[in-house]
Amino acid sequence: MADYIRANGLYRRDFVATSATVRELKQHDGQRVELQGWVYKLRAKGKLAFLHLRDGSGIVQTIVNKQEVGEEVFARIKTLTQEAAIRLRGTVKLDERAPGGVEVAVDDLEVVSEVEGEYPISLQAHGIDFLLSKRHLWLRSSQQHATLRVRSEVIQAIHDFFYARQFVHVDAPVFTPAACEGTTNLFEVKYFDDTAYLTQSGQLYMEAAAMAHGKVYCFGPTFRAERSKTRRHLTEFWMVEPEMAFAGLDDVMDLAEEFLESIVQRVLERCPEELATLERDTSSLERVKRPFPRVTYDEAVKLLQDQGHEFEWGNDFGAPDETAISAHFDRPVLVHRWPKAIKAFYMRPDPDDERLVLGVDVIAPEGAGEVIGGGERATDLGFLLEQIKLHELPQEAFEWYLDLRRYGSVPHGGFGLGLERLVAWICGREHVREAIPFPRTLYRKEP
């Protein structure tokens, strides 16, 4: 075939070559295809070269025979290095000797661009400092590639989940006049002659939107200027925050459960190759099916104490506590009814126990920690005014929020989910920084 094409001067770009992507290559068995991408790995022997091509959809082994492509092209191939950009044409063959069971016998190849010097990220092990400084290139590595594909699938699944349930997508502002919850440190920015802050949560705005639309959610970046330095923290991260009017704590817990099940099962169904690339043991993900265990804060404290952990009622759980609690269960666990003092000012008090509020956290298994926090919101105007004083928040900044209680207040609630924590858990990544394209952490804002 290639000889015929060359002999007749026909082997130009489009001749009998269907453009294809690596991911769908098995459907083109026996056909001549055109692929374009980057050199992932090259093993050139005397008269035979194995060139692994990465095209964004996957990686495939191509085989270049000196006799097939001629001296000139073969010599050119031997000068290529990792990440050179190329376009090639050849015949797809199913072959057991090739990784992935399919390969392309190349008959023509052109170089789109060569690599200047050497590519910094070799196939050997690298340290995290180096990789993060080369994040713009690290994105090309197969596990990072797979992680961001899963992130994309998760984001799509989130929108589909809410769309199917008649939630309205409402964007929250990024510039805010004051702290939403008054607890964490915010990033301050100049706002003309005034000061504004980058949002730490869209929740209060979602409460307003829920009174307009019934069921709403926002999905956007949030910012925390905390000096946290752990594998669970970023200064900029993405959060999904649904909010429902006429909903109580049980409705919020039901939604959280259905939501997590739906997202995880969707990734299992649509991203098996990515999870395999990530060497993720999927058995724990397969167990993410309703119903999830639900324990009260009191019961969780008892679990810890029975295990011999020193833990005082009234404290918040630290990361080791969360891991110890989740170790009792084989799927995410909902912890509800928390001490009032450690939760946000807007939480609704538990009518059965005034020390508690109707909040819920969802702790993911395998040490992934808290992925969801939420609950039922306080509706009583007098109570909220007290809380604002108690937390030393500026009441003027919350007048609009208090209006929601003045004009047709109804029971309502919702939760916030940290996207990177969810993606890191699903992907089995140790650190959330791999679950976002360009992580922003305490000591790193580049690239």
Added chain:
RNA sequence: UCCUCGGUAGCUCAAUGGUAGAGUAGGUGGCUGUUAACCACUUGGCUGCAAGUUCGAAUCUUGCCCGAGGAGCCA
């Protein structure tokens, strides 16, 4: 902010007071089925910065810079 660990070749690391080394990447040559290919040869260094101790410092001391893990706080 606090605690712990680290910084040596492009990268990953070794060298515990006495000539700075290996693997890998890069370069050259060989090889028609490689799978982290292999074989031979080869380029590559202000040991994070500054001062000190010492005949002699990558190594010991002090200070600083940079990064990582964790705590607190949170998603």
